[in-house]
Every structure is written in structure tokens, then in C-alpha cells.
Amino acid sequence: MDLSLRLELDCLYSNIESSIALLTSALMKDCVVDKYCVYKVEKKRGARVVEQITSMRSAADVFSDFECISPDNSKETSIYPGYFALKQDGPIDEISSIVSLINDNKRALKSFLDKHNRPKEVHLSSGPQVKLNPLMFEAHPMKNPNQIFRELKMFNSKARMLHMKWTRKQRYDKHSIDSALRIIAYNFDKPPVLKYSTSQWQMILTELKAHLECLPVSTEIKRIKPAPSIPQIGVKFEGSASWSKFHGSLPLIFTTDGSLNVTAGLSDLMNEMVIDNEKLLELGWVPLNEELGFYLRT
Known part of the structure; x- marks a missing residue:
């Protein structure tokens, strides 16, 4: 990496860390936070294992956690759903300014990387992976860009009610026969782990390919695939009859008059069968291949 680029990158990254340190310091002052609840x-x-962070200091420190969980998987991160409810007579404007500064600093680093990055292949023990932020990877290999670029959300409106839950939506993508055949070709040497051998998987896909090629060209294949389960935070602000819903990657920050009613927290989530074939059959969906998520509508 060119030295001038490295110096600029380090300066931009340092700005983020410094502004987050200001926020942590502000939140830790007396008579600022009325109530907080943050999960890891x-x-x-x-x-999905949920651990409530009981220490105020540790809860405030989550804004500066940019570490990769594993050096072999830079996409795997911890997430921190939760909230900080600020007292309405506290330094709201000061904290709001700091949050804006943090987000501006995050955008500045992202713009720098978008301008100067060139995708490259990095070989790790789990195989080749394309890094979208190679400059960041070279300068700070254990820092996760996904964590760094998550912007903070602060609301000046007073929150009256709050709940947390897990939510998940399945994706329903339309594919032509030709598109489905390309997906088969891409997955031909990628059997589901511990379920099929390579030869068994390739035999299944060969039969599926032959079946699809016999269908009318105009046939529409639906690919029903699960999206990840994510924590959702619902907040009802003063003056609003509806719930505002947010994905819980980082704690929300808002004000309260001390009467915030939290109706539900977050608990561990065990993986469930996302695609229930019995229910799909009732709706008229016929499975062509469950692993690839291919279905036909009868």
C-alpha cells in the first residue's frame, strides 16, 4: 500500500475511534442515561446465542467493537441489539452532535475506500475469498468493515414503548429455465455439507437438469430461500400510534421521560426449518430441489 494512502486511512480510522470515545464518555456521565439494555x-x-450485557461501561463499548470473530471469516460479526434511553433533561444536543460526527467519520472512511480500493483475492485456510476492502484488510486485518460502517441511530423523539423480537423473511426469486440451469451449473461441485457426497449430489443435479430441460421454455421457477433471522427492535414514539421498526445491529439512542415500557426482550434463537414443505405444498408449491430452493407452482 502506498504510504500516503496508509497515512490517510489511519487518520480517517482514528477519527472514528476518537469520536466514539467521546460518545462513550458522554454516556457514562451521571444523570445522562435513564435506562439501557444491550445484548451481544x-x-x-x-x-443465535444471546447474552445480555449487564455493565453500563461494557454496553457503551459495543459501539467501538470492530473486531472480526475469526481471521478466516471477516464477514462473521457480533451484533448488539438494544437501546440507550437518555433522560430528557440531559445533554441531548451534545450527544446528538457526537452521533452525527461519528456517522460523518464513518462515511468519510467509506468514501475513501470506495475511491481507492481495488478488489483482490486473498487466500485463507477456508479457500480463496474476494475482499471488497483490501486496503482496510492490509492495514487492519482483524477489523471488520461491516462493523465499522454501521451507522448509529439517534432519535430526539421520546420513546414510550419498546419490544424486541427475532424476525425473518423468505426470499421468493423468479427464474427462467435458463437461469435455473445456470444455478445448477454453479452448484454442481458444491454438495450440501454432511448431507451428500459429491457424486450423489452431482447425480441429483444431473437428473434435475434433465427434468428442467423437458419443461416448456416459458416455465417460471421460483427459488424460495431463507433470509437470516435478525433481531428487530420496535419502538413507539410519543405522538405516533404506529411502531417504528429497526434492525438491531447496534443499540438505538433516544430520549425518554422515565416511563419507557419495555414489553419484550430478546432470547436465544435455535435454528428452525425455514422452508416448511408441508405448508408450501398446501399453498400449491411443488419442490423440485429443496437444497437449491427450486419450486414450481401447481
């Missing part, structure tokens, strides 16, 4: 969520053995 990680993937463990096929589940």
Missing part, C-alpha cells in the same frame, strides 16, 4: 448476539452451533 453470536452464532454458535447452529443457534
Whole structure:
């Protein structure tokens, strides 16, 4: 990496860390936070394990956690659903200005990387992976860009009610026969782990390919694939009859008059069968291949 680029990158990254330190310091002052609740969520053995952070200091420190969970998987991160409810007579304007500064600093670093990055292949123990932020990877290999670029959300409106839950939406993508055949070709040497051998998988896909080629060219294949389960925070602000819903990657910051009613927290999530074939059959969906998510509508 060119030295001038490295110096600029380090300066932009340092600005983010410094502004987050200002926020942490502001939140830790007396008579600022009325109530807080922050969870740490990680993937463990096929589940989402939820741990409530009980220390105020540790809860405030989550804004500066940019570390990769594993050096072999820079996409895997911890997430921190939760909230900080600020007292309405506290330094709201000061904290709002700091949050804006943090987000501006995050955008500045992202713009710098968007301008100067060139995608490159990095070989790790799990195989080749394309890094979208190679400059960041070279300068700070254990920092996760997904964590760094998550912007903070602060609301000046007073929150009256709050709940947390897991939510998940399945994707329903339309594919032509030709598009489905390309997906088969791409997955031909990628059998589901611990379910099929390569030869078994290739035999299944060969039969599927032959079946699709016999269907009318105008046939529409639906690919029903699960999206990840994510924590959702619902907040009802003063003056609004509806719930505002947010994905819980980082704690929300808002004000309260001390009467915030939290109706539900977050608990561990065990993986469930996302695609229930019995229900899909009732709706008229016939499975062509469950692993690829291919279905036909009868």
C-alpha cells in the first residue's frame, strides 16, 4: 500500500475511534442515561446465542467493537441489539452532535475506500475469498468493515414503548429455465455439507437438469430461500400510534421521560426449518430441489 494512502486511512480510522470515545464518555456521565439494555448476539452451533450485557461501561463499548470473530471469516460479526434511553433533561444536543460526527467519520472512511480500493483475492485456510476492502484488510486485518460502517441511530423523539423480537423473511426469486440451469451449473461441485457426497449430489443435479430441460421454455421457477433471522427492535414514539421498526445491529439512542415500557426482550434463537414443505405444498408449491430452493407452482 502506498504510504500516503496508509497515512490517510489511519487518520480517517482514528477519527472514528476518537469520536466514539467521546460518545462513550458522554454516556457514562451521571444523570445522562435513564435506562439501557444491550445484548451481544453470536452464532454458535447452529443457534443465535444471546447474552445480555449487564455493565453500563461494557454496553457503551459495543459501539467501538470492530473486531472480526475469526481471521478466516471477516464477514462473521457480533451484533448488539438494544437501546440507550437518555433522560430528557440531559445533554441531548451534545450527544446528538457526537452521533452525527461519528456517522460523518464513518462515511468519510467509506468514501475513501470506495475511491481507492481495488478488489483482490486473498487466500485463507477456508479457500480463496474476494475482499471488497483490501486496503482496510492490509492495514487492519482483524477489523471488520461491516462493523465499522454501521451507522448509529439517534432519535430526539421520546420513546414510550419498546419490544424486541427475532424476525425473518423468505426470499421468493423468479427464474427462467435458463437461469435455473445456470444455478445448477454453479452448484454442481458444491454438495450440501454432511448431507451428500459429491457424486450423489452431482447425480441429483444431473437428473434435475434433465427434468428442467423437458419443461416448456416459458416455465417460471421460483427459488424460495431463507433470509437470516435478525433481531428487530420496535419502538413507539410519543405522538405516533404506529411502531417504528429497526434492525438491531447496534443499540438505538433516544430520549425518554422515565416511563419507557419495555414489553419484550430478546432470547436465544435455535435454528428452525425455514422452508416448511408441508405448508408450501398446501399453498400449491411443488419442490423440485429443496437444497437449491427450486419450486414450481401447481
